[in-house]
Amino acid sequence: MSGPPNIRRPATLASLAAELGVSRTTVSNAYNRPDQLSAPLRARVLEAARRLGYPGPDPVARSLRTRRAGAVGLLLTEALSYAFRDPVATGFLEGLALACERAGQGLLLVPASPEHEDVTAVHQAGVDGFVVYSVREDDPHFLAVLQRPVPTVVCDQPVGVEGVDRVGVDDRAAMLGMARHVTALGHRRVGVLCMRLGAQRSDGPASEARQAAATYPVQRDRLAGLRDGLAEVGVSWSEVPVHERFEHSVDAGEAAAAELLTAHPEITAIVCTSDILALGALRYAVQRGLAVPDDLTITGFDGVPEGGRAGLTTVRQPVREKGRAAGELLLERGDRNRPRQVILPTELVIGTTSREPRVAQRFFSGW
Amino acid sequence: MSGPPNIRRPATLASLAAELGVSRTTVSNAYNRPDQLSAPLRARVLEAARRLGYPGPDPVARSLRTRRAGAVGLLLTEALSYAFRDPVATGFLEGLALACERAGQGLLLVPASPEHEDVTAVHQAGVDGFVVYSVREDDPHFLAVLQRPVPTVVCDQPVGVEGVDRVGVDDRAAMLGMARHVTALGHRRVGVLCMRLGAQRSDGPASEARQAAATYPVQRDRLAGLRDGLAEVGVSWSEVPVHERFEHSVDAGEAAAAELLTAHPEITAIVCTSDILALGALRYAVQRGLAVPDDLTITGFDGVPEGGRAGLTTVRQPVREKGRAAGELLLERGDRNRPRQVILPTELVIGTTSREPRVAQRFFSGW
DNA sequence: CTGAAAGCGCTAACAA
DNA sequence: TTGTTAGCGCTTTCAG
Numbered sequence: 093m094s095g096p097p098n099i100r101r102p103a104t105l106a107s108l109a110a111e112l113g114v115s116r117t118t119v120s121n122a123y124n125r126p127d128q129l130s131a132p133l134r135a136r137v138l139e140a141a142r143r144l145g146y147p148g149p150d151p152v153a154r155s156l157r158t159r160r161a162g163a164v165g166l167l168l169t170e171a172l173s174y175a176f177r178d179p180v181a182t183g184f185l186e187g188l189a190l191a192c193e194r195a196g197q198g199l200l201l202v203p204a205s206p207e208h209e210d211v212t213a214v215h216q217a218g219v220d221g222f223v224v225y226s227v228r229e230d231d232p233h234f235l236a237v238l239q240r241p242v243p244t245v246v247c248d249q250p251v252g253v254e255g256v257d258r259v260g261v262d263d264r265a266a267m268l269g270m271a272r273h274v275t276a277l278g279h280r281r282v283g284v285l286c287m288r289l290g291a292q293r294s295d296g297p298a299s300e301a302r303q304a305a306a307t308y309p310v311q312r313d314r315l316a317g318l319r320d321g322l323a324e325v326g327v328s329w330s331e332v333p334v335h336e337r338f339e340h341s342v343d344a345g346e347a348a349a350a351e352l353l354t355a356h357p358e359i360t361a362i363v364c365t366s367d368i369l370a371l372g373a374l375r376y377a378v379q380r381g382l383a384v385p386d387d388l389t390i391t392g393f394d395g396v397p398e399g400g401r402a403g404l405t406t407v408r409q410p411v412r413e414k415g416r417a418a419g420e421l422l423l424e425r426g427d428r429n430r431p432r433q434v435i436l437p438t439e440l441v442i443g444t445t446s447r448e449p450r451v452a453q454r455f456f457s458g459w
Numbered sequence: 460m461s462g463p464p465n466i467r468r469p470a471t472l473a474s475l476a477a478e479l480g481v482s483r484t485t486v487s488n489a490y491n492r493p494d495q496l497s498a499p500l501r502a503r504v505l506e507a508a509r510r511l512g513y514p515g516p517d518p519v520a521r522s523l524r525t526r527r528a529g530a531v532g533l534l535l536t537e538a539l540s541y542a543f544r545d546p547v548a549t550g551f552l553e554g555l556a557l558a559c560e561r562a563g564q565g566l567l568l569v570p571a572s573p574e575h576e577d578v579t580a581v582h583q584a585g586v587d588g589f590v591v592y593s594v595r596e597d598d599p600h601f602l603a604v605l606q607r608p609v610p611t612v613v614c615d616q617p618v619g620v621e622g623v624d625r626v627g628v629d630d631r632a633a634m635l636g637m638a639r640h641v642t643a644l645g646h647r648r649v650g651v652l653c654m655r656l657g658a659q660r661s662d663g664p665a666s667e668a669r670q671a672a673a674t675y676p677v678q679r680d681r682l683a684g685l686r687d688g689l690a691e692v693g694v695s696w697s698e699v700p701v702h703e704r705f706e707h708s709v710d711a712g713e714a715a716a717a718e719l720l721t722a723h724p725e726i727t728a729i730v731c732t733s734d735i736l737a738l739g740a741l742r743y744a745v746q747r748g749l750a751v752p753d754d755l756t757i758t759g760f761d762g763v764p765e766g767g768r769a770g771l772t773t774v775r776q777p778v779r780e781k782g783r784a785a786g787e788l789l790l791e792r793g794d795r796n797r798p799r800q801v802i803l804p805t806e807l808v809i810g811t812t813s814r815e816p817r818v819a820q821r822f823f824s825g826w
Numbered sequence: 827c828t829g830a831a832a833g834c835g836c837t838a839a840c841a842a
Numbered sequence: 843t844t845g846t847t848a849g850c851g852c853t854t855t856c857a858g
Contacts, residue, residue, distance in 0.1 A: 102608065104834095104835060104836085105835065105836060105837095106835070106836085114844075114845085115844065115845045115846075116835090116836075116837085116845090116846095117837080117838085117844070117845060117846085118843090118844060118845075120836070120837060120838090121837095121843095121844090124837080128843075128844090129843065129844075130843070130844095133843085133844090147606050147607050147608050148582050148606070149582070149835080149836065149837090150523075150834090150835055150836070151582060151583050151584060151585045152519060152522045152523045152528060152585045152834090152835080152836095153523050153834070153835035153836040153837090153850090154583075154835080154836055154837075155519045155583075155585060155836095155850095156517075156519045156520050156523050156834090156835080156836075156837095156850050156851070156852090157835080157836050157837045157838080157849085157850055158836085158837070158838095158850090159850075161519060161585060162580070162583040162584075162585075163567060163583075163584075163585070165565075171557075171560060172556040172557070172559065172560045172566070173553045173554075173556045173557040173560065175556070176543075176549050176550075176552050176553035176556060177553060182543050182549065183543075185543050186540045186543035186544060187540075189539040189540045189542070189543060189568060190538075190539070190540040192539065192568075192570055193538060193539045193540065193570040193572060196570055196577075196579075196580060197570060198532075198567050198568060198569055198570055198580065198583070198584060199539070199567070199568040199570075200530060200565050200566070200567045200568075201556060201559075201565060201566040201567075201568070202565055203559055203560040203563055203564060203565055203566075205560060210563075212563075213529070213563060213565065215515050215516070215518060216518050216521075216529040216530075216565070217518060217529075217530075217565060218518045218519045218522060218528060218529075218530070218585045239514050239515070240514050241469060241514050471850095471851055471852085472851065472852060472853095473851070473852085481828080481829085482828065482829040482830075483829085483830095483851095483852080483853085484828070484829060484830085484853080484854080485827090485828060485829080487852070487853060487854085488827095488828090488853095491853080495827075495828090496827065496828075497827070500827085500828090516851080516852065516853090517850090517851050517852070519850090519851080519852090520834090520850070520851035520852040520853090521851080521852055521853075522834095522852095523834050523835070523836090523850090523851080523852070523853095524833090524834055524851080524852045524853045524854080525834090525852085525853070526834075827858105828857100828858080829856100829857085829858080830856090830857085830858095831854100831855095831856090831857105832853105832854090832855090833852100833853095833854095834851105834852085834853090834854105835850105836849100836850085837848100837849095837850090838847100838848090838849095839846100839847090839848090840845105840846085840847085840848105841844100841845085841846075841847095842843100842844085842845075842846090
């Protein structure tokens with residue numbers, strides 16, 4: 093027999109109904125509306141199902157008819173497996189999974205690696221809505237999601253589109269707070285380590301042009317906040333070296349810090365747009381024999397556990413809450429009239445990696 | 460209009476075809492078989508689609524027809540969100556996600572919390588196969604998965620069922636190796652910390668009866684391996700206290716260690732069936748002022764990064780590989796004749812938390 | 827290269 | 843309480 097790709101389907105609802113001499117409705121009801129038929133009849137149906145190996149209503153056919161898939165799709169900018177390595181992504185996922193679980197919805201991880209331009213995975217996904225987590229604004233997968241006639245909520249992205257809900261934090265304001273902390277300590281020679289700014293790989297100094305063209309909103313906002321804060325004390329952004337890394341890892345942070353300090357040895361503080369990068373910078377400092385925070389101030393962003401253990405000065409953002417909020421926004425069956433927005437609070441955490449620069453110390457001790 | 464639950468679907472393939480005055484086949488081909496129609500016609504179709512807001516073929520309808528969903532389902536024993544907290548589960552997921560991504564398949568996390576007896580989530584899941592990760596043998600969700608007429612691979616479970624593939628490690632042999640390490644050091648007074656053994660919550664000493672009735676194969680095997688190893692040096696299993704914890708966390712391990720050592724202060728080594736529990740035991744030892752390994756030997760199982768940082772003596776198992784292997788086994792379109800099995804290697808890692816017991820030291824120093 | 831016909835398996839009015 | 847009637851939106855032989 094020219095069977096289907098997978099495995100033969102032993103019986104269908106129709107065949108079962110025929111076998112029993114009842115209507116398809118009755119069989120369907122036996123599964124979905126037990127109260128719509130007598131107990132004995134239902135028992136007979138279920139028993140026959142067992143006997144014939146009928147596995148219950150086919151979920152896909154059911155979905156087609158009911159127009160709901162019982163799952164939400166998650167679109168990530170990164171390779172899927174990355175989501176399980178990055179602590180921020182993991183936290184977000186945990187929160188999202190929690191929300192889905194509560195609502196009895198599945199969570200479909202859509203295989204949309206940024207390498208492939210192939211968006212069929214997005215088209216294929218049988219979901220009732222999408223959560224889009226921190227992808228580039230011009231990501232083709234994201235565009236494909238917007239095409240789909242299902243609700244969507246984006247995280248860590250601007251409210252680009254009509255009818256798309258959003259959850260995030262005020263990255264710019266948060267980073268402004270960090271900048272003020274750093275400048276208040278007396279730092280004026282500041283260097284920056286940031287994550288990827290665009291689609292094409294680039295490791296090294298990021299020109300202002302490149303910064304301006306950044307397609308990752310979060311990075312753009314964090315840099316903007318820092319710029320604002322430095323401007324307040326008269327430091328022009330054009331004197332601030334910004335080094336970018338495509339890979340987001342501690343190793344990458346270490347390498348970037350080396351690069352930055354080699355090119356700009358006068359720097360007294362490295363502000364990083366993520367804790368992971370900051371942990372790398374910290375490692376570099378240790379390895380090179382620089383005392384933190386005495387010789388060098390290093391700050392992060394996110395508030396990951398490992399950063400906490402290292403005493404990192406950082407901005408803590410509620411990643412798990414972000415995931416939960418995203419899920420709830422999507423699943424909440426309310427009036428989906430106008431786009432909603434959830435902005436969660438952040439907290440400046442002053443750890444043991446930030447302090448006045450040596451020069452300032454000398455200056456003050458001269459009193 | 461009495462629209463569908465979600466959102467109106469602006470246009471369908473049929474309506475597009477009608478609009479254009481072509482057949483549905485042609486429109487379908489425009490999406491799925493570009494080579495089956497002339498380029499200009501295809502362009503016309505796509506252009507009309509854009510104009511009418513046709514989002515492309517509906518994935519669910521398509522799945523129904525093609526009999527493939529483009530996704531694999533993952534069934535976890537724990538609450539979904541746990542998967543993102545436990546490092547072993549995270550590693551497994553990372554490997555599985557990698558395999559799925561390579562095959563262009565989605566990964567659907569099925570919301571099957573062990574609390575709920577409700578298995579509809581399993582019935583609902585539109586997937587081409589299931590991966591079942593370390594669930595109880597009698598878990599109703601698992602049983603529901605087996606009902607479904609799709610291929611299934613289990614991880615960390617015995618080859619229970621017909622036609623079900625399996626991946627895992629030899630937990631029993633691995634733990635035997637650990638037992639030999641511990642006994643070779645001279646330990647005879649051994650206590651055990653293990654994870655949950657059954658469905659109903661139980662925290663405290665686990666009787667031999669309860670151990671025998673354990674429905675978590677991994678725990679059963681690890682305990683068996685330890686029993687084998689102790690038997691080799693004449694230690695009867697009935698003298699070995701085994702303390703169980705339902706929750707799998709460092710805190711739980713800490714509490715269990717306290718309980719164990721309070722009840723059995725003569726113990727010189729605590730063998731744990733997971734690193735997480737062992738880290739808890741370690742914490743308890745520190746807090747109580749016990750020197751490890753001088754006063755107390757502590758061993759784990761799994762080889763998680765944090766354990767490595769703590770210098771834990773443990774059995775390292777390739778969790779990521781397990782995930783990858785599970786995915787590949789499922790996705791591989793080979794003869795699915797007889798059930799296949801993948802047993803991955805483990806490695807005994809001797810860290811700084813195991814050593815001869817004091818008594819043995821005294822004994823030898825008497826020479 | 828294009829079209830007509832025949833369902834995939836199920837659910838939801840509505841009627842009996 | 844049960845059955846009848848229509849599709850959900852799509853793909854796919856098989857003819858033209």
